[in-house]
Amino acid sequence: MMNPLGIYLHIPFCVKKCDYCDFLSFPLIDLYQKEKRMEEYLDALKNEIRTRSRGLKNYRVNTIFLGGGTPTVLSGSQLDQLFSVLHESFSVDENAEITMEANPGTLTKDQLSVFVARGGNRLSLGLQSAQERELELLGRIHRFKEFEQSFFQARAAGIENINIDLMSALPGQSAEDFFKTLSTVLTFEPEHLSVYSLIIEEGTPFYERYRKDEENRERGEIPHLLPTEETERLIYHQTGEILNRAGYEHYEISNYARKNRRCRHNENCWKRIDYAGFGLGASSFFDPLRRRNETDLEQYIKAGGLPPFEEEISLSIREQMEEMLFLGLRLSEGVSISEFEDKFHQSPLAVFSKTLKKYQSTGHLLLQDGHIFFTDRGRDVANMILADFLL
């Protein structure tokens, strides 16, 4: 029987860099001879897919995810070429989930029609906020009107599964500001929502602007512009309640979906199902092997997409166990005790006995019906608790 496989393709270009972003992406305005650079990158990427797929013939692809960066900086014909190579190189399930990330202001009818013709069935739109002030503050290239256009264009092209990305905990943002965005977005009736808190990352313009504020917040002092921890928690908690009432399942710490609309690609990653990442800095997982591609654009292009991996680790049994808890607990159904036992011939209740007891007694974790999972209270502080599972 063929094993299931997820595929991730990384397109590391954006129109311009957002002020908070530390993802592996390059602003096209800074790239000299940008058309040429993009073509060179795509040639390297196609070569990587063709070559590496030869060793993956015992897999059947059930999810494909085009991420970035901004995949929608590619033209329709460049997208078409990428899909051709994918379909020539892999056996892709008829009902595979095929997602493309798109930024409002870059999505065109041409790209959409190629995407749909090639089996694309899920779009992830990076809106982040429905408030003009916040979009400007984040350094996004789009305005709300462009999001509206992109959303309806996607629906008109026949895409019935749309995710919207939102960000909370922005500088100067009150809980009311965020909930205004949320209620605006709900009027569009997307199938899926991802809501992440802003993280101030080193090396970004935001770090220069808000570093002191962030340090104050970490010390428990009241920040000047960033929301307090209490506001962040309140936003997180009420978002769950609002979306629950609106018919969304809170199936992962930051993700909400209508019935049968979970993101299968990400869900498989949290369940530790194998995936192959292609492109600059892309990660792959072939249990127990984790790999990361080269992150230097010049090196990647020069080596035709096949430079040595930048990182390659074979996880020890202990690390695999930690991962199974760390990733599995992100999902609402948590970790299956029998699946853990089948894989490791040990019970998670014994391996993680101290940590489990601690968080059961505080009411953050529950053991029920053969699963370990977060209570609502636990999910509010999940990231802190998850760190405790690293043995």
Ligand code: SF4
């Ligand atoms: S569009 Fe996304 S990847 Fe590109 S700069 Fe903005 S946040 Fe980063």
